Amino acid sequence: MLKKYLEIKPEVKKALDEGRPVVALESTIISHGMPYPRNVETALRVEEIIRENGAIPATIAILKGKLKVGLTEEEIEYLGKAENVIKTSRRDIPFIVARKQDGATTVASTMIIAALAGIKVFTTGGIGGVHRGAETSFDISADLQELANTNVAVVCAGAKSILDIGLTLEYLETMGVPVVGFGTEEMPAFYTRRSGFNVDYRVDDPQELALAIKSKWDLGLNGGVVVANPIPEEYAMDYDIINKSIEDALKEAEEKGIKGKETTPFLLAKVKDITKGESLDANIQLVYNNARLGAKLAVELAQLR
Ligand code: PSU
């Protein structure tokens, strides 16, 4: 049944069958998170970094209605350039599939498809969360509900302060999702290493992390894990500059009446313009840093089987 929907790239399939480490990657970051051509350059370099660190990359997307696990270079290039690719979260999957459309997967839908393929580790830039003002807008990313239910560890650089980081952490606590700081006690805020909020657990090496994740799933405690990996110091942005930029972007989103699934891409693009591209450079570096950690985690998990 699943075969009808799922298309796993042969290299990825072989690695999974042999119990070798595989790391999933999302595609909304390519189509809606970064401008062309840096989105494509980044997506290709991330795959290389995962290989350099001992794992097989599997970028996930929906192409002509097929759930694709592992893309070719041409497919990544296509997603980076095409303008009709639909940002696809959990609710969208059935329609994109049935209509045989192209969909770029968010954290939520990438987790779903990774889990269907048997991939345990997924690396990205930032997760969605509870938006600022959610008490009136109700804007809470479906990523959080997916983390509550689906057994995939997500390596990210924390949550961006376009979100309400405190409320995002509260939501994750309620849903029983562990938030782990890699080498830090403080929740990183994507462009910066600090947020003023603590993580639940600090771990300092990938093996320790793999042991905790394996224990979680062995015990039937379903759901994901947020691995929050701070941006390397040398690429981190100035706390005040980035927060001012985010404030301005949020104001403009409000004035323009941006809502729903448009919000996150709009804010990312605005912050990039306001910072004259500096935020994009930081974004790319933190994605690379997460890929390195994700590959190491996948290697450790594969050894624990
Ligand atoms: N954060 C980023 N870059 C991104 C996203 C989030 O720094 O590209 C994307 C991810 O795909 C994430 C999605 O899953 O935005 C969340 O969108 P929403 O807030 O509409 O759930």
Ligand code: MN
């Ligand atoms: Mn939303």
